[in-house]
Amino acid sequence: MTTLKNTPKRGRPQTLDRDAVLKIALMSYWTGGPTRVAISHICKEADVSKPGLYREFGSDDGLKAAVLDLYSELVLGPFHNILTSNEGFAQQIEALIAFTLQDRQKLGIPSGCLQVAMRAHREDLGEITGNKVDMLRSETLRNYEAWIERAKSRAEFKADIPTHAAALFCDAQNGGAMRMQREGVPNAIIKQTLGLAFATFV
Numbered sequence: 001m002t003t004l005k006n007t008p009k010r011g012r013p014q015t016l017d018r019d020a021v022l023k024i025a026l027m028s029y030w031t032g033g034p035t036r037v038a039i040s041h042i043c044k045e046a047d048v049s050k051p052g053l054y055r056e057f058g059s060d061d062g063l064k065a066a067v068l069d070l071y072s073e074l075v076l077g078p079f080h081n082i083l084t085s086n087e088g089f090a091q092q093i094e095a096l097i098a099f100t101l102q103d104r105q106k107l108g109i110p111s112g113c114l115q116v117a118m119r120a121h122r123e124d125l126g127e128i129t130g131n132k133v134d135m136l137r138s139e140t141l142r143n144y145e146a147w148i149e150r151a152k153s154r155a156e157f158k159a160d161i162p163t164h165a166a167a168l169f170c171d172a173q174n175g176g177a178m179r180m181q182r183e184g185v186p187n188a189i190i191k192q193t194l195g196l197a198f199a200t201f202v
Helices: 018-032 039-046 050-057 060-083 089-100 114-120 127-153 163-182 187-199
Strands: none
Touching: 018 039, 018 050, 018 060, 018 114, 039 050, 039 060, 050 060, 060 089, 060 114, 060 127, 089 163, 089 187, 114 127, 114 163, 127 163, 163 187
């Protein structure tokens, strides 16, 4: 997971710095929730005007969608890379759990998962962001299914468990772990919970 500690400091640039605005919006939505942070707050934090922000991103919906693209690159990409790696199933499970339980304070990022939060508020999001949320979830499920099929081909996964159901189960467990993390559940307990969940597959 990429650290965001090097987010540029506030200032008054002559032109809008798209990357800086996206990082500030990402941290704001991730920390405060995708439906609870006003555009005016992001404008203040990024020191940009609302018309300037709208010129760059089109709308609040366009900004959230762009933030989700950045989140996908920084967080979901590395997560999916674990699923598509050539490691054995047991090693991949360990890597997935370790990724989920990284030291967020050290990385300078909030607890929980922005994608999970956006999915929880899917009906409150704009059309562009909502469609992107759906697309990313479909991509995640496809990666889970391919991962499970590879494990089955190596006899590392119970063959009688339906692949799609198992993928949905994995997705739900990850979402649950993210929610527990936001609620302050100790990482040791979350690790035990995920270990018990994945143990049903082997």
